[in-house]
Every structure is written in structure tokens, then in C-alpha cells.
Amino acid sequence: MILRPCARFISTSTPSSSRYDAKVFREPITDREELKKPLAADDERNFLFIKALKSDETPTFYRNHVVDKLVRVCMTDGRKETSRKNVLSALEIIKRKQYQTWLNALEDQKSKIELSAFKIVEEGINNCKPLMKLQGVIRGGTKYDVPFPIEDDEAEFRAMKMMRDICRQKAKHGETFFKDALAAELMLASQNEGATIQAKQELHKTCEANRAYAHYRG
Template sequence: MPCAALTRTHDDLQRPITPVYSPQTLEEIKRVQLQKYYKAPEDERRNIECNPYNVFHQALSNCQPIIGLTSVVKSGKSYQVPTPLTDNRRRFLAMKWMITECRENKHRRTLMYEKLSQALLEAFHGEGQVIKKKHELHKMAESNRAFAHFRWW
């Protein structure tokens, strides 16, 4: 069964990315994790997650921002106001950032499913460009905290 989180469509092709990338990406994640598992000593093996679905969902939950910014125009001036995000918006932003980061920032010769699996593994371990983007958004929301009272206008 295809993972529901990968049913976003390509911008230009308008077809779901699930049948194209999902099996190969999950297979690549499992292969990398099993290599780590077999190279690790016995006592560290139980800490390595080999199930690619768990890795995928944990990586996406690590990428989800908690708070976002919305523009509010007040007295002819635009303010970036921090607002909490809904679950759907959080999930959408995490997937969007993951896919755009894979499209733009990796080598051209690398296949998309390899880029995606590498980015997911980085996010699973709490590092990578998508996690940086999430922390950047949270820093901006923290710096604009003074404008939070504009949220109701």
C-alpha cells in the first residue's frame, strides 16, 4: 500500500509521486539502515531503526514546523505575524521542503529516489537542510513575537 504522505503531485506533471519514488526510496532507506545495522557492534544494534516506514514517518515529523508566519497589513505596513499551523499545513510544508530540497540542492547525476532517501535519513537523525529551514522559520517567528497581538486583526 503506498504511503499517504507521498501522494503529493509533481508541479509540472500532475501525477502522484507515490508510484514513482516510494518503493525505491523505501528500499534505499532499508538498504542503508541494514548496512549500518550489520556494521554496528551488538550492543548498538537495537538502537538502529531498520523499518523504512518508521524512518520515513519519524523523518517527516522531525521536519514539521510548529509555528508559521502570516502577513498582516496594519496601517499600511506589512507585519509577519507568528501563528500556529494546522496538522495538514505542517505535513504539507515538511513534504514540500523535502521535495524542493531534493530537486534543487543535490547533484544532477544522482537519481531522485536516492536524493529523497538521503534527505529522509538526514531528517531522521535531526540534521540536513530541511531541519535547518524549520529552525530558520522558528527563529523568524521568535524574532517577530512582538507582533503576535496583530494575529486577531
């Protein structure tokens, strides 16, 4: 018997149930500025339980939602620490390059140079988010690639996945290490350039070419 690897898909559906009883649990505060403010006397959170924070929702300054999600997307065979090391190394490369650019820049240009690697990653991933996706729909025994609008969370995932696959191809062919490819791609994407931006544009062109099948969405 031949065992075939099964495909893995991202779930975009809302969970039907939760371990937290809606009557006694409330959402936690994830914004640092909100945490500094005292709760009002009639606020329910004074006497009800608070849900546990998700790993990527912590308000600490050294964690970032986009970076944490990128770590998970870049993970292979459950080796999360290896993935985290690669992503954080890419952030360090970005930081060093930006700081060197800042040192060599003229005084009136220094204020325009972004030194936060987190902001560069956020901007790069945001620029790579696709607006549409292609999904197979079968009608009359024929499969059509139908363009569908895409939710923000899935768009973010697809942007990271496209970037990850491009960086893996470069590393596989020996052009560079994964961390260096990821750092370069993130910096280019933050300026609306690079292979991931081109992949997004190609996807949009294909969706536009298949817009005649849009009536098959229902």
C-alpha cells in the first residue's frame, strides 16, 4: 500500500464552541496603554474571570503578532525554535542594515530611515497581502478557478506563505541562507518591490482573467 502525504489547509471558520463560558469570562486587555488605565467601578472585569492571552497577543514590547505568526508559517516538521531563530536572525540583519544606512545618511535624511525591524516586517507583509484568491468550484463536472474576496487574516497568512516559499527556493538552490533571503525579501516588500510583490500581482492578474467565473461563487 502506498501512503500519500495529506494536504494541510488553513482553517478560516469560526469555532462553534469555546472552553470559556461566555457568562463568566471576558476578553483580556492586549493594549499596553489600556493596561495603564484603571478599570471603571462598574466594569465587569472587576468581578469576572479573564480569558488567557494567546501566545501572539501578549502586550510585552519584545513580542509582535506578525513576527510570531511568521515564525509559525515558516516552521517545518514542528521545529519551532529553529524557525524562530531564522526569523529573529532575519530581523537582526534588517536592523543592522538599517542602522548602517542611518549612520551613512545625511543629517536631514536620518529621520526618514526606519530603524524598527518590527515595523519593516509589518509593512512588508501588509504590502504582500492579496485582495483575492482562486478557489476551485465544480460545475457540470468541470472545475473552474473562481476568484473570491479574501479575509484579512487569511490574506496575511497567504502573504507569509508566498514569501516563505520564495525564500525556501532561493535557499534550496544555494543562492543564500534562508535568514538572509527572508531579510532581503522583507526589506524589498516594505518598499513594494521584490519577488513576493510580483507573485501577488500575478495572482491578481489571474483573478482578473477569471472574473467571468465569479457567478459560480454561490
